[in-house]
Amino acid sequence: MPKPTITHTICGYCSTGCGLSIHQLETGEMKIRPRAGYPVNNGSLCPKGAKLFEPFMAPDRAVSPMRRENDGSMTSLSWDESLEEMCTRFKQIIHDHGPEAVAFLSTGQITTEEFALLGALTKYGMGILDGDGNTRQCMASSVVAYKQAFGFDAPPYCYADFEESDLIILVGSNMAITQPIMWRRTRKNSHNSKIITIDPRASQTATKSDVHYQIKPKTDLFLFYGIARRLIVKGWVDDDFVQNNTKGFTEFAQFVRDFNLEMVSVETGLSVPEIKELTRLIHEHKRVSFWWAMGINQSYQGVRGGQSLINLALMTGNIGRPGTGANSVTGQCNAMGSRLFSNLSNMYGGRDFTNPKQRAELAKILDIDEKLIPTRPSKPYNQIVESIADGTIKGLWVIATNPASSWINQSDFLATLKKLDYLVVQDMYTTTATAKYADLILPAAGSAEKTGTFINSERRIGVLNSPISPPGLALSDFDIFLKIADKWGCADLLKKWQTPAAVFEILKETSRGTVCDISGIRDYAMLDAENGIQWPYPENNPDTTKQRRLFADKTFYHDDGKARFCFAPVAPVPEPTDAMWPLWLLTGRGTIFHWHTRTKTGKIEAFNRQYSKQPYILIHPDDATKYGVEQEKMITVVSRHGRGRFQAKWSETMAPGQIFISMHYQVTNQLTGPYFDPLSFQPSYKATAVRIEKE
Ligand code: SF4
Structure with missing residues (x-):
């Protein structure tokens, strides 16, 4: 029997970063196995990783760029037409309203090389000052916590x-x-x-x-x-x-x-x-x-x-x-890559935008004019949203994320999206909640269709190989960014950024001498052979063990x-419960099968059968009795910010006075309110005061 072709890659869902072996048979059939010997998952996979490919075959994949016409219909375009339109519109907005009028929202789902290229393209090439990632929604608070306590964002x-x-x-x-x-x-x-x-x-x-x-x-x-x-x-x-x-x-x-x-x-x-x-x-x-x-x-x-x-x-x-x-x-598959190399909150390698010495150092490494490097970090996500709401931002580019479902305080956010003059959505699918608002959709590849690296929660850099190709005209985010650079007229700046492997070399140099130094990693082949490598890994790294923790020498990163020790008085809950709003709404993941807004896992019928399509609440039986909520009946949950209909499920997993709704439904964030950590600007999704109305 002929041997299958085996490709190694990394799962594209959570921050665990499991290694996968893709076995491709002569018939073309592919089987996903946990990568033998990979120190992360040691022979195991969860259901999402085991079905990584199924969402890639979905009929609503974006297979060509598409423009929304005045009547709401979508027209397929070539890459050349679509990027001509995107660049013309964004340039016109910047010309009329200044560089703060265009921003982007990115993700923890693309590769480190893609973040890095996006950060260089937008900040040095396009002159866009503000962009943030959906990573703000999952781990920004930890980033600040570590920076203040340890002197560097170092799990x-x-x-x-x-x-x-x-x-x-x-x-x-x-x-x-x-x-x-x-x-x-x-x-x-x-x-x-x-x-x-x-x-x-x-x-x-x-x-x-x-x-x-x-x-x-x-x-x-x-x-x-x-x-x-x-x-x-x-x-x-x-x-x-x-x-x-x-x-x-x-x-x-x-x-x-x-x-x-x-x-x-x-x-x-x-x-x-x-x-x-x-x-x-x-x-x-x-x-x-x-x-x-x-x-x-x-x-x-x-x-x-x-x-x-x-x-x-x-x-x-x-x-x-x-x-x-x-x-x-951490949450997403490459949130950790974003933390260090997206060039948004901090410059490459954890450098500080506001530090002139570090800006000069980076300009020298990248061989660019220091004046191209902004003197401030990007606005955080919530301030980008506020700037759309107040009309400062008029053009937005959303990359591999779905804020129309995931962002807090949806009632306001959806109205805010409509204020934009121009919205570009770059995604694998045409049907996300956010894509429905898009003026232009750019078709992007998924994680198994491209090359690059992810960094997992334990700081392990793993390499992605592409066992399959993207459908139709879809391209990797990396290739889309290069095409945009070309069309914008800033390709010269990115001459050294032409392949993921070349960008990895640049990132090695930007990391050299920093806490997250990876200059000792030779190339992707070394990453593959070593089953991923944790940072730091400087040249002549004295410690080549496969599982390394920080601070074994009790030395932290402050000077x-x-x-x-960092601490502060306990702040009052922004929205206390009271007679009108007597219940706490808790939100969170509802099942092992679904990922966030179900953009991908919602395409897997076997998973959908395991989980309620109907948004539901969990409520303690005592509360159910108190508020006259019948088992399995529809009720309305109301907060100060919005309302939504849910099926009631009695559950003793809840404490009295609290209800739970999973994050997987778009309606969930109709209820959450605009509260943020004052240091990290991370949204406060977890405690909203609500009441129940019977139908
Ligand atoms: S979803 Fe997370 S735990 Fe499951 S296979 Fe992928 S990386 Fe591993």
């Missing part, structure tokens, strides 16, 4: 820490369905680890954990400041580590004095014995790892939430050793080498 862990911990504390993370392969690794732990989940909801993860602490929504800061206080009171602080490797502990200890057990118990809803027990467990275990996700990040105080866990890791010396760490789990 410190490797996945082996799941197996090395003796106490795993998951906060605001439904890992069993959001990152199922990571979850599987927690179960392969040989240290007889205890898994604790802290979450307002008895989620799929909480119910599978050893202990579930069911706190009230948005009270995590009270809990972690309270635990810090109790660790201090009991003398359970790693004094050597704190003294030698951190700054700000004295002030922190003073600050947490108010967070006594009784107050924390009242605020969190946990009993005093529960808080004592949790603190004791942290003290008694030798390898404690703290993991957080969107329940922390997507908050009006998300940065401080992440830092409250970093503080606990620092004060107990649980960092830099196997099985420890203050570990933010003095010390980590910082």
Whole structure:
């Protein structure tokens, strides 16, 4: 029997970054297998990765550029016609209203080389100042938390820490369905680890954990400041580590004095014995790892939430050793690439736009005129949306994301989209909620149809190879950006950026000497042969082990080498519940099968059969009785921002006073409101005051 052709690539959904082996038979049939020996997924895949190709074959793939006509119909265009129109329209807007009048919204779904090229094209070539990624929606709070605490955006862990911990504390993370392969690794732990989940909801993860602490929504800061206080009171602080490797502990200890057990118990809803027990467990275990996700990040105080866990890791010396760490789990497949190399919030390699020395350094590396480099970072996503609303931004380019479903406060956002003079959507599909508003659609390839790299949550750079080609006229985002450069008239600037491999070489140079130095990675072949490589990996890297964590030498990235304790008073909830709005709405992932707005996974019939097409709420039976909500009947949920119809499902996984709606429905964000973390500008999706109206 002839041997299949085997191509190695990376799954294009979540930040786990599983390695795939695509087996192509002579008949053309393709089978997806977990890549043998890949240190991320070690022979496992979740259902989404196993069906990676199915959405690529969907009938609503964008197969040619399309223009919306006055009557609403779409006309197919050539690439030349479409990009002539796009460039003419954007240039006219910039000519009439200035460079701040055009912006873009990008994604954590494209390759690092594509982000990097987009960042160079827009900022140096097109003169566009503002662009942001949907990564703002998932991990911006962690970025700021790490920068302030460690001196660089540096998630410190490797996945082996799941197996090395003796106490795993998951906060605001439904890992069993959001990152199922990571979850599987927690179960392969040989240290007889205890898994604790802290979450307002008895989620799929909480119910599978050893202990579930069911706190009230948005009270995590009270809990972690309270635990810090109790660790201090009991003398359970790693004094050597704190003294030698951190700054700000004295002030922190003073600050947490108010967070006594009784107050924390009242605020969190946990009993005093529960808080004592949790603190004791942290003290008694030798390898404690703290993991957080969107329940922390997507908050009006998300940065401080992440830092409250970093503080606990620092004060107990649980960092830099196997099985420890203050570990933010990122969402999308390449959010980590975006964090370092998209040239939006910071310049390549984590450099600062506002630092003249770093701008000059980058200009020299890139061999461009320093004047081309903006002196400020891009506006964050929420400010881009505000600028559309107030008429400052008139042209928008949306790349591989679906804000008409995912952005917070949809009622206002959809009206805002209509204010644009010109909207370009670059996507795999013509039918996304956002594409319906587009004046022009550019057909893009999916992850299995292109080459480049992704960086996963443990900082591992994995290489994508393309086992299949995009359909029709669709192109990789990389090739679309090059065509736009050509049409805009700035191709000369990008002469060295002509292939993903060439851009990878540029990124190596921009990273040289920085915290995320990857100059020691020879090329894609080396990445492939090594099963991915974690950054940092400088030239002559002394540490070539396959699973590396940061801070083993207890040296952090601030100039003095010390980590910082960061904290702030607990802010009030922007929208408290009251007699009119008596219930908390919690949002989150609803199933292992679907990804975000279901742009891709919604094409997989087997997955759709596993999950309700009808938007639904979970409500505690006591609340259902109280508000006269019948099982499976339709009800209306109303917030101060909008309303939506949902099927009611009674569930004891909910605490009384709270309802849950999954993020997979467009209607969900009709209810959420415009609240953001003041430091990271990440939207606060997790606690909206609502009421139920019977139909
Ligand atoms: S866990 Fe994430 S990366 Fe791995 S197969 Fe599933 S969706 Fe893909």
